[in-house]
């Protein structure tokens with residue numbers, strides 16, 4: 001059985017199944033092993049791990065600790081609560097083909113620009129920052145106007161080109177987040193510039209470390225951490241990178257409990273936009289396919305962020321971020337009390353727990369359905385129990401949506 005326990009309760013003899021940490025740590029540390037000595041516990045604490053999951057079939061138990069399923073149910077209930085409080089979220093709906101095509105063009109253009117800029121920096125070429133500023137400002141403007149569709153392009157990410165796509169992905173997500181928080185256009189624009197440049201310092205990290213598929217040594221991880229300082233150095237003195245953008249670059253790896261880097265800032269010592277950037281950076285990273293981990297479903301990633309927010313992020317901001325995407329993001333497969341499996345087509349801003357769905361499968365009869373729309377806000381007594389992995393039911397989400 002998988003159970004969740006605080007790090008203080010972890011003892012030699014227990015089998016570590018997963019760690020709850022403010023960033024994805026697989027490249028640094030394997031998280032599936034039997035704990036044998038105190039040195040391993042110390043290393044986990046150093047990495048900022050505050051809670052862990054243990055596998056009681058493979059190691060010692062902690063009686064009374066909640067099971068993974070109990071934790072999951074509690075998280076789901078907390079998310080549904082989040083959905084019904086606060087200001088009105090953004091009204092997301094599946095984009096039409098032409099909107100997707102336009103967003104793709106923006107996305108590709110932005111990725112190319114960022115790639116060019118970053119490659120020039122890596123090769124030590126002189127960067128014409130005035131020209132780059134103009135190009136980035138036009139991109140940021142387009143992102144501001146199209147972030148809803150750009151967020152949906154997140155699923156197009158591939159393992160290659162990760163760094164460039166990540167910059168554009170973070171820019172779209174952060175822009176949507178700013179919009180939900182009703183930032184003015186200028187501030188949103190400055191945050192967008194910071195997002196596009198937030199990892200520019202990675203171009204001074206040796207490529208063999210940056211792209212290493214295996215686990216990183218402590219020294220290699222230190223070299224990666226330096227990308228934040230490198231980034232600040234690169235943009236120092238560039239007139240169009242203002243204080244807001246600089247805060248995004250400087251603070252995107254700080255953690256609310258002080259376990260982040262480079263400065264180990266805590267709470268409100270971290271700028272507000274830096275706290276926002278930290279959340280979005282992790283969300284975009286864990287939903288991407290990488291050499292060392294599979295892409296996590298957006299719904300699953302939001303639950304992880306919520307779980308981690310107890311220590312590592314500003315909890316209130318995580319709640320806002322989740323609301324900026326929807327607790328059941330577009331294209332998420334969900335199961336209903338009636339046994340229907342549906343795919344989220346459109347958010348209901350008044351109640352994120354009751355979106356518009358495309359019903360595609362009947363889990364009770366174990367058979368696919370001729371797809372039809374279900375609007376949980378108006379025409380159904382049914383309700384969502386949680387998100388499900390569509391593969392479990394043989395559902396191809398892309399194909400279902402195309403056929404609908």
Ligand SMILES: [Fe+2]
Pocket residue numbers: 198199227252253
């Ligand atoms: Fe980074």
